[in-house]
Amino acid sequence: MTNGHPNSQTNGSSAIPRDPDFYAGYSRFEIELEFVQSLSNPQYLNYLASQKYFESAEFVAYIDYLQYFREPKYLKYLQYPGPTLRVLELLQEERFRRDILIPAVAEAMVAEGFEAATRGVEG
Amino acid sequence: MLSQLQASYQRVEQSLQRLTDSIASYNPSVHDADELVAADEAVNRDLDRLVVHQANHIRIQQLRQDNEARDERIRANIKLLADTRKEIAAIPSSASEGESRQEVRVDELLAYARFISRTTVPPTFRKKDIPALPKKEAAAAEIANGIATPPANAQEEDNEPYVRIENVGTKAMSEKQKQMLQPDLPWVPWPEPSLIVSGALAEIQKLVESGQDPASVLTAEEKAEKDKMKGEEEAREKLAQEEAEKRRMSMFDTGAMRRQTYSDVFDPDNE
Numbered sequence: 001m002t003n004g005h006p007n008s009q010t011n012g013s014s015a016i017p018r019d020p021d022f023y024a025g026y027s028r029f030e031i032e033l034e035f036v037q038s039l040s041n042p043q044y045l046n047y048l049a050s051q052k053y054f055e056s057a058e059f060v061a062y063i064d065y066l067q068y069f070r071e072p073k074y075l076k077y078l079q080y081p082g083p084t085l086r087v088l089e090l091l092q093e094e095r096f097r098r099d100i101l102i103p104a105v106a107e108a109m110v111a112e113g114f115e116a117a118t119r120g121v122e123g
Numbered sequence: 124m125l126s127q128l129q130a131s132y133q134r135v136e137q138s139l140q141r142l143t144d145s146i147a148s149y150n151p152s153v154h155d156a157d158e159l160v161a162a163d164e165a166v167n168r169d170l171d172r173l174v175v176h177q178a179n180h181i182r183i184q185q186l187r188q189d190n191e192a193r194d195e196r197i198r199a200n201i202k203l204l205a206d207t208r209k210e211i212a213a214i215p216s217s218a219s220e221g222e223s224r225q226e227v228r229v230d231e232l233l234a235y236a237r238f239i240s241r242t243t244v245p246p247t248f249r250k251k252d253i254p255a256l257p258k259k260e261a262a263a264a265e266i267a268n269g270i271a272t273p274p275a276n277a278q279e280e281d282n283e284p285y286v287r288i289e290n291v292g293t294k295a296m297s298e299k300q301k302q303m304l305q306p307d308l309p310w311v312p313w314p315e316p317s318l319i320v321s322g323a324l325a326e327i328q329k330l331v332e333s334g335q336d337p338a339s340v341l342t343a344e345e346k347a348e349k350d351k352m353k354g355e356e357e358a359r360e361k362l363a364q365e366e367a368e369k370r371r372m373s374m375f376d377t378g379a380m381r382r383q384t385y386s387d388v389f390d391p392d393n394e
Contacts, residue, residue: 024330026323034322040313076235079242083313110311117312118244 033077036066039091040083042100042109049101055089063091083113124176131169133160245310 021028038044053059066076067088078084090096099105139162144157318323 024129024323024327026326031323031327034319034324036318038314038324041311041316041319042313044315044319071368076231076238080238080313081239113312116309118248 021108032066033069036069036088037078037080037084039087040080040113042106042113044084045087045091045100045104045109046106049097054097054100060097063088082117124173128166128169131162131165131231135159135166138162244312248310269274 017027021091023031048054069088070085100109138155138158142152145152145155195272
């Protein structure tokens with residue numbers, strides 16, 4: 001693994017231009033896919049709120065950008081489609097971004113999500 | 124039918140009348156007696172015909188009724204059909220832009236269903252084994268008042284169980300406190316923390332924490348190119364080295380060369 005200097009080639013620039021969408025061995029799509037699905041975990045959202053991420057307008061705009069996952073051609077890559085899309089919707093509201101900081105709200109969301117996913121399932 | 128019967132009755136009457144007349148005039152006419160008998164038979168025959176006539180009449184009525192019943196049914200069916208068709212035509216098509224109405228192929232759908240099934244309720248799941256999670260409506264109501272209230276609530280709950288535990292044990296823990304620990308959900312419809320930690324984001328985190336720049340990780344292509352360049356570089360260096368060696372050897376006369384051929388090490392004392 002190279003240390004320190006990025007792109008340390010001994011002979012000037014390489015013939016292949018650096019791919020901006022490749023990061024740490026993963027493509028940008030893979031990383032965004034992973035992130036958007038992790039958002040569906042309410043405890044993770046609670047953690048993000050506690051780290052004050054939701055107070056950054058840039059971050060909020062990024063989450064809005066992630067709405068592209070609603071389109072069928074990207075939707076088909078989601079393994080947790082229901083909770084993910086629901087969370088994307090909820091995160092658009094400022095009230096939610098503030099409330100998810102409260103642990104009780106996160107707990108309630110866990111219970112509701114579990115209930116919604118298992119509704120109608122017989123034991 | 125009626126007129127026929129009437130005619131035959133009249134015939135009977137007439138012949139009877141004639142017979143009685145002839146008997147009254149002391150001139151019994153056998154002819155009239157025969158006539159009467161024949162008339163009587165005619166009446167009997169007519170009566171039989173009457174029976175048949177009635178039966179037919181009833182049957183005709185029944186058939187007419189049947190007919191009408193069927194007609195009614197057919198009419199009702201056709202009306203139902205027309206109504207259903209109207210209903211189907213009236214179903215509003217969803218307000219959609221052109222591109223969201225895509226035809227989804229069945230095999231695509233099935234493949235996606237299989238894909239999702241890994242992260243959907245497991246078949247061994249028994250819902251009644253899960254204790255019912257009490258809805259946190261109290262918390263929600265308090266949130267409406269202000270953010271300060273719920274944390275106060277939580278603190279209260281923290282204190283309570285501590286007091287109880289001293290005396291009794293975990294079974295005395297309030298239901299809510301137990302829920303805070305939340306170990307008992309067998310499955311959740313989102314990625315578990317363990318899964319998140321083993322993902323790409325976590326790896327990037329580790330790289331960043333260890334001081335390496337994730338942007339310096341190369342793609343396979345870049346790696347291949349780098350290896351190739353390194354190979355070329357090495358080849359060039361080797362070539363340069365050999366040439367330098369040759370030059371060095373040609374600089375000295377043959378006497379010293381023999382010694383130097385055996386030992387390549389640069390010996391400043393023997394220059």
